[in-house]
Amino acid sequence: MAARRPDPDSSLAVRVAPLALALPGAVEEDAWTGLRWRVRGRTFAHVLALHHADAASRLGVTDGRVVTVVRLRCVGPERAALAAIGPPYLPGDDDEVLSVVLDDATDWAEISELVTESWRVLAPARLVRELDARPP
Numbered sequence: 001m002a003a004r005r006p007d008p009d010s011s012l013a014v015r016v017a018p019l020a021l022a023l024p025g026a027v028e029e030d031a032w033t034g035l036r037w038r039v040r041g042r043t044f045a046h047v048l049a050l051h052h053a054d055a056a057s058r059l060g061v062t063d064g065r066v067v068t069v070v071r072l073r074c075v076g077p078e079r080a081a082l083a084a085i086g087p088p089y090l091p092g093d094d095d096e097v098l099s100v101v102l103d104d105a106t107d108w109a110e111i112s113e114l115v116t117e118s119w120r121v122l123a124p125a126r127l128v129r130e131l132d133a134r135p136p
Contacts, residue, residue: 008068072118074098
């Protein structure tokens, strides 16, 4: 029997929610683990906890604590630049995924920008135009 995945820190997940739900067509739902936000059935943000073994190997976490991340769509030079920085940015298992560690040091303005850019990767053009037409 597989070990149960740890739950992400709910206080961090609720900070991502308003950023994601402010985007046209965004919906929130429970995921196989954690919470995710989708546009037209495609996930653009997913808050989850890393398995301890994954956290230990990728971040050097050896004390067994839960590490909460948000997985996002991130493409092109921006993804390459962020992945090259290393933690809190972790490249995903495909060329369009980037995870960002969420904790007390999180730059929430940066997370807001990354969530919006992730949404832009997946949203239909009509919804992108709707967002772009909003006053700043």
